[in-house]
Amino acid sequence: MTILKLEPSSEPFTYEQWEELAKTKLTKGAFDYVQSGSGAEETLIKNREVFSQWDLLPYVLTNVEERDLSTNLLNRKIAAPFLLAPVGFQTVVHPDGERASASSASKLNIPYITSTVSSVALEEVSKIMQDTPHYFQLYWPNDDDVATSLVKRAESVGYDAIVVTVDTPLLGWREKDLHNGYFPMETGAGMANFVSDPVFQAKYNSDDLLEDSELIPVIRNILLKQNLTWEKLAWLREQTSLPILLKGILRADDAAKAVQFGIDAIIVSNHGGRQLDGVRSSLSALPAIVEEVNGEIPVLVDGGIRRGSDIIKAIALGADAVLLGRPYVYGLANGEAGVTDVLKNLLSDLDTSLAIVGIPTIQMIDQSIIEEKR
Numbered sequence: 001m002t003i004l005k006l007e008p009s010s011e012p013f014t015y016e017q018w019e020e021l022a023k024t025k026l027t028k029g030a031f032d033y034v035q036s037g038s039g040a041e042e043t044l045i046k047n048r049e050v051f052s053q054w055d056l057l058p059y060v061l062t063n064v065e066e067r068d069l070s071t072n073l074l075n076r077k078i079a080a081p082f083l084l085a086p087v088g089f090q091t092v093v094h095p096d097g098e099r100a101s102a103s104s105a106s107k108l109n110i111p112y113i114t115s116t117v118s119s120v121a122l123e124e125v126s127k128i129m130q131d132t133p134h135y136f137q138l139y140w141p142n143d144d145d146v147a148t149s150l151v152k153r154a155e156s157v158g159y160d161a162i163v164v165t166v167d168t169p170l171l172g173w174r175e176k177d178l179h180n181g182y183f184p185m186e187t188g189a190g191m192a193n194f195v196s197d198p199v200f201q202a203k204y205n206s207d208d209l210l211e212d213s214e215l216i217p218v219i220r221n222i223l224l225k226q227n228l229t230w231e232k233l234a235w236l237r238e239q240t241s242l243p244i245l246l247k248g249i250l251r252a253d254d255a256a257k258a259v260q261f262g263i264d265a266i267i268v269s270n271h272g273g274r275q276l277d278g279v280r281s282s283l284s285a286l287p288a289i290v291e292e293v294n295g296e297i298p299v300l301v302d303g304g305i306r307r308g309s310d311i312i313k314a315i316a317l318g319a320d321a322v323l324l325g326r327p328y329v330y331g332l333a334n335g336e337a338g339v340t341d342v343l344k345n346l347l348s349d350l351d352t353s354l355a356i357v358g359i360p361t362i363q364m365i366d367q368s369i370i371e372e373k374r
C-alpha cells in the first residue's frame with residue numbers, strides 16, 4: 001500500500017484544524033462533550049504534555065528504504081499499530097455515525113472497537129468491518145442477563161474480542177457537560193444495542209409499548225451503575241471464549257491481577273481524561289505496567305495520541321499498539337471522507353517518522369530510542 005501522500009493536503013489537515021472544524025460544525029453541547037475532560041481537566045492536559053517529557057534518539061545511516069507499519073495483535077495482522085477507540089453516540093457528530101468510522105477503518109485494515117453505547121447496532125458495525133479485526137466494548141450493565149446477551153451477540157456475529165471498560169463505575173464529573181446540561185444518553189443516540197436486544201426488550205418492554213424515548217431512562221438505570229468486580233470478571237471469563245481486554249488500567253498491581261484472571265490484553269487508559277481528574281497520564285502509567293506484565297499479554301495505551309511520533313514514543317515505552325479517540329471523531333465531522341483523511345495522514349506521518357528515527361519496522365522499535373528529557 002502506498003501511503004505517502006506527497007501532494008499538498010487540503011484543509012483541515014492537522015489535529016488542531018480538525019478540532020476547529022468540529023467546533024464549527026457541531027452544536028456547543030456536542031462539541032464540548034467530545035472535547036472536554038472531567039474536573040479541572042488536569043489529566044486531559046497531562047495526557048498531551050507527557051509526550052514532550054520524552055525525547056526520541058534516532059539512529060542514522062540505517063537502511064530504512066523498505067518500511068513496514070504492520071503489526072500483529074491477538075494473532076491478527078493489522079495495517080499499523082493503532083486501533084479506533086470505542087466512542088459512543090457517534091451520530092451526534094455526523095448522521096452516518098459509526099457506519100462512517102467503521103467503513104473507513106475496514107478499508108484501511110485498521111481495527112475498530114464498537115461501543116456499548118454506539119448509535120448503530122453492533123451487528124451492523126460488524127458487517128461493515130467484514131474481515132478486519134473488530135472488538136466489542138462492554139459497559140457491564142447492572143443486569144447480568146443483558147450483559148450476557150450483548151456478549152453473546154458480539155460473539156455470534158464475529159467480533160474478535162470483548163473490551164471491558166473498567167474505569168467507569170459512574171460517568172466522570174464533566175463540568176462542561178453539567179454546565180451545558182448536555183447528556184449524550186438523552187439524545188437517544190446511544191441506545192441501538194439495547195433496543196435491538198431481545199433479552200433487554202423481553203425484560204423491560206415485554207408488551208412492546210414503550211417508545212424509544214421512554215426507554216432512555218430504563219437504559220440509563222441499568223447502564224453505568226456498574227456492579228462489576230474481579231469476581232464477576234472471572235464469571236465473564238467463563239461465559240465467552242473470545243479474548244477479553246481490560247480498558248482503563250493505570251496501576252501495575254491491577255495489571256498483575258488482570259494477568260492472574262486470564263485477561264488477554266490490557267489497555268492503559270484514563271478514558272481520555274474524562275473519568276477521574278487528577279489521575280496519572282496514560283503514557284506515564286505505561287512503563288511500570290509494561291514491566292509488571294513482562295510480555296505475558298499485550299499492553300495497549302490510549303490518551304493524547306495525535307501524531308506519528310506519539311505512536312513511536314508509546315511503542316518505545318513498551319506498548320504493543322495504541323488507540324485513537326478524539327482524532328477520528330473530529331474527522332467524522334466530515335463523515336467517512338473526514339475519518340479517512342485523518343487516518344491516512346496519520347499513516348503517512350507514522351511512516352515518515354519511522355524512517356527518520358532510523359528503524360524500518362514497528363517490531364524493531366525498542367526502548368533504546370527514547371529517553372527522559374534532560
Ligand SMILES: Cc1cc2nc3c(=O)[nH]c(=O)nc-3n(C[C@H](O)[C@H](O)[C@H](O)COP(=O)(O)O)c2cc1C
Nearest residue numbers: 034085086087088115165271272303304324325326
Ligand atoms: C466522545 C467520546 C466518547 C467516548 N465513549 C467511550 C465509550 O463508549 N466507551 C469507552 O470505553 N470509552 C469511551 N471513550 C474513551 C475512548 O475510548 C478513549 O479512551 C479516549 O478517547 C482516548 O483518548 P484520546 O481521545 O485523547 O485519544 C470516549 C471518548 C470520547 C472522546
Ligand SMILES: O=C(O)C(=O)c1ccccc1
Nearest residue numbers: 088117171184185224274
Ligand atoms: O462519554 C464517555 O466517555 C462515555 O464513555 C459515556 C458512556 C455512557 C454514557 C455517557 C458517556
